Amino acid sequence: MWNPLVERMAPDELRELQVRRFGRQLAYAYENSPFYRRKLDDAGIDPDGIERLADVRRVPTTDKAELRDAQTGDLFLYGDLLATDPGDVTEYHQTSGTTGQPVRQADSWRDWEWWGDCWATVLWAQGFRPDDRVFFPFSYNVFVAFWAAHYACERIGAEVVPGGNLSSAQRVVKIDDLDVTAFASTPTYALRLAEVAREEGIDPTDTAVSRIVCAGEPGASVPGTKARIESEWGADVYDHAGATETGAWGFSCTGEAVGLHMNEAQFLVEVLDEAGEPVSPGEIGEVVVTPLDRAAQPYIRFRLRDRVELADPEVCDCGRTYRFAVGGVLGRDDDLRKVNGVLLAPTAIEDTVRAVEYVADEFRVVIEAHPAKDIDQVRVIAERTPDAARDDRAIATALRAELKGATNLSCRIEVVPYEALDRFELKADRVTDTRDRHE
Ligand SMILES: [Zn+2]
Structure with a gap:
């Protein structure tokens, strides 16, 4: 485990730690982000009054539409969401804007190291090690996509092959030539690359690829899609859940269960019913995520609109005490x-x-x-x-x-x-x- 102390922590202790860190993040956001100061004042929330989970649930959630509003107008690039000096920002990314105007995401260097740590947790749990040679077949541009996974590989000590500005045919040839052991892509593109490999006369199952981490779509937890990618490549396929705003909050591991652990060291992940109350294991609810240590653009109780089925940690045999989402992200409210x-x-x-x-x-x-x-x-x-x-x-x-x-x-x-x-x-x-x- 990347952080065994926390990944195996007793659930009660873990919850206590999360509530404490939530309180600290809330007070930070109130102090430094004009957006959150206004929002919390309007809701009559005392930013120093968080002592238990029930206090967390009194804090209003944050919606994507609010982020867009906060970044509209001539204030400055990131609107009044920004909680640091603009000079501290080191990374610009943005959402794809498929459901409206893109949200601009500012990260400081400390945030970016945090992103890398979250992804290192994901990759380590999936068996990525220093002797891996990992290919990144995505266009390195304004979308966060696999940028943080690239840095996390370096952090783990694995070798990174940046396959940005190449055609799909050039990418599969590189994967084959360099004896690449793993790559990161959307499930759709993992299947497409296998197709292209065959067109190029390369049998994907003959390559050294033994591990594929997927993101961007729920496919790697959709049994039919997971099975198809695994048989096309003769490799193990792992899932990840994240968002430009929140970072990588969920990951599959090498354990038996199909679905996602929630990264409870770095996020408070709530699964809520329509009334905003937490669902019980076995029930489906909406994911509301608070990254617990963000500096430039903090998010308090961000509504992802993803739906998951909650399960107790024991559903997976890997030994982590992090709660589990059976079958991964089941869909987004926007998609239903x-x-x-x-x-x-x-x-x-x-x-x-x-x-x-x-x-x-x-x-x-x-x-x-x-x-x-x-x-x-x-x-x-x-x-x-x-x-x-x-x-x-x-x-x-x-x-x-x-x-x-x-x-x-x-x-x-x-x-x-x-x-x-x-x-x-x-x-x-x-x-x-x-x-x-x-x-
Ligand atoms: Zn597990």
Whole structure:
């Protein structure tokens, strides 16, 4: 373990430590961030009055929309969220802005070292060691993506190969030539790289890659997708959960359970029901995260909109006392769609598509009004694999039946030739909803 003292700490002690550090972070935010001073004053919160978890829950949560508002106008780049002197900022990153104006993220050097430590916890738990040679096939730009994982590898003592400005074909050739032992990517791109490797005449299972850490999408905890990446590469696949704002708050380990431990040394992770009360193990709730030691841009009780199923630490056999999210991030509130009264999680479709024989990795989902009837319909466009030994009709029938079982919806299936759909290099965008949203 990267930090065995905390990773094995008794849950009661751990909770006490978290509450103490939450109090310290809250007082810091109040003192230094005009945004939080205003917010806490408005809510009548005494920043020095945090003694137990019940006190934490009285503190208002922070929403993404508030961050955007705080950074709008001509104040300065980071708005009044900033809690340090602008001269102390050493890193600029921003969110992708898929759901609105991007949020700008300031980090000081101390914060950046903290990011590295969080990622070192993730990578060490997944078996990354100094003798690893780790490839980073992402575009090193304004998005935080795998930047902190790159630094964490150096911190662990592993060798880093920065594969930024290369084509996918050049990347797989490098992975092969350099005997790379591990790489980091989105689940979508791990599958894409395997596809490209085969096009280049490289069998991914013949490379030295034995470990892949995924981030950016829930795929590595979606059983069908995880299994498919593992068989494509002949490697173990690990998951991570994080956000530009909060950092890496969750990670899978080499233990048996599929899902994510919460990094309770660096974050207070709350899983809450709709009334804002903590859920019990076995129940699903929304993740609210407080990074416990941030300087430049602190976040108090940030609503991630991710949903997880909470479990006790014992569900995993690795010995960590950190609580667990079974099956990883189950979906984001933003992703869930209501179709004919049924709640549809795109990850359920992904899991099914990836588990059906002769269906390739890439797919699309279109949710639309039925052309004739007054109902919605879900159209799933799936590719046949190059070696498919069934006709399109048989593939569609099998996929339709599996999807009915998984989602309770009767989907329309279109089978298209292999590689008919565009591929993604970072996060995939597979779901289109053309319905009139006013209904
Ligand atoms: Zn574990």
